[in-house]
Amino acid sequence: MSQEDRYAFLAEWYDPNAALLRRYQLLFYPKDGSVEMFDVKNQRTFLRRTKYDELRLEDLFVGNHVNVFSRQLHLIGYGDQYTASKLGSKKERTLAMIKPDAVLKMGDIIQIIYDAGLTITKAKMTKLSWKEAMDFYAEHQSKSFFNNLLQFVTSGPVVALELMGDEAVSGWRGLLGPTDSNVARSEAAASVRARFGTDGTKNAGHGSDSLASAARELEFFFPSTTGRGPSNTAKYTDCTCCIIKPHAISEALTGKILNAISEAGFQVSALQMVNMDRANAEEFFEVYKGVVAEYTSMVAELCSGPCMALEICATEAPRTFREFCGPADPEIARHLRPNTLRALFGKNKIQNAVHCTDLPEDGILEVQYFFKILDG
CATH class of the missing domain: 2.30.29.170 (PH-domain like)
Structure with missing residues (x-):
């Protein structure tokens, strides 16, 4: 051979x-x-x-x-x-940051990333402190817009993403479009900033401008050695847990699922991409052991690749969100509740797009598992 x-x-x-x-x-x-x-x-x-x-x-x-x-x-x-x-040879990593003005549009932006052939390898929602924002934007310290930029970027949560792909640095900057959203609208109407930005500061997103910047900025959000980076945004109140399963992530359904969740009126208040090992997956699904015949397959699916953990906030979140996810079997969901997440994006009982908290009293516990224990 x-x-x-x-x-x-x-x-x-x-x-x-x-x-x-x-x-x-x-x-x-x-x-x-x-x-x-x-x-x-x-x-x-x-x-x-x-x-x-x-x-x-x-x-x-x-x-x-x-x-x-x-x-x-x-x-x-x-x-x-x-x-x-x-x-x-051409594979690069870069940082994509969705700024506070565009976090509600993250589903659309993530879909644009996947459609361009880039892969999301890490993701985290965080709220930057003034000091963290100063550190991140240190090179702009002498510029006239510095204070406005810090004020804006600390005004709400941001979503940091590590993108991987051929020439990812220039690819993502191309998708973002010109820095000023008004210029973007006239020069690159399909770009992220043209569609979701307001002006030169409130411009929906950030992208590293070189491989060296990408390495520094990725280390800021996803440190390999120095601990945890900026903290997650989990609230642990009026919440439930949703996990976008590995098969849905590899089928590039993440953006569509996030869109469906926000269109249904649910708030994604924390988000993190996680690589589960077998021991963690078994521990997380322990309540199903000996109860659900599919337990072993559920564990295997959850640790078959990266998954995305979400904290969902809403009134009576565990019950209402569970209804929105639909029956565990997508075939049944398609017959009975065709507009539910599993009906729309699930393949079978194991690869059913999302896990959601089953019991109301477990909502906060499941969120804590991902955002406190695994992120600890």
Whole structure:
């Protein structure tokens, strides 16, 4: 078999039984969608070449988490020069920030990002303090608009996103359009700022202007070493939990689901993208163990890729939001309640687009699990 037909990655898997981080070489053969794994330390085959339909070529990039036979692997590097030059050369990361004036339109903006072929690898809603905003915009300190900018960007929540894709820095800036929303409306009518911005300061979004800025700005919101970054916006009152499931995220339905939620009158008061490991998924779904036949499959789906946790605020939030999600089985939902989230976006009882809190008394507990315990 020629080199052309195979991509190699270095991957890590946390083995909960041994409490060890194990390292593998993961090989992917796009011709038939098969995978093979070698144990790096013991220098032996761990998984013989096997067809595995759930893994797609577009999921394979350094930094991503992928599931192979229910093991969550973290791709930490390219396994050879060929893979690096073929898959890695144009891949970039950049920061996209949705500013306070456009947070209600985040569903539309996220959809624009996916439609442009970019992937969202991290996401967090936060409310910047004055000091955090000063640190973030330090380079503009001497400019006349600095104070107005800080006032605006601290006036409400923002949504920070890490975008990944070919030439992501220039790609996202192109989608944003000119800095001044009025100029954007005449020069780039379909751009984010033309559609959702007001002027030069209230201009819907921010994008890193270079790879160096992107690295600094991503580290600000999603620090790799120094702890947690700006805190999340969870309120823990009059709320319920919604999780956009991994299959819906990989099918680029996130924006559409967020739109449907806000159009139905629910407020998304906190948001965070999470990579669940198996132990966390089992713990979160523990109440269904031995009660629901699909428990094992529900756990496998939740840790099969990134999911998005939301805190939803509304009167009697757990009950009203659960009704809006519809029956757990999308087929039944389509017959009985065709406008519910699961009817519109679900595929089957396991891949049913969203999880929502079932019992009213668990609403705050489930929100706390994601926004206090996992974010702690």
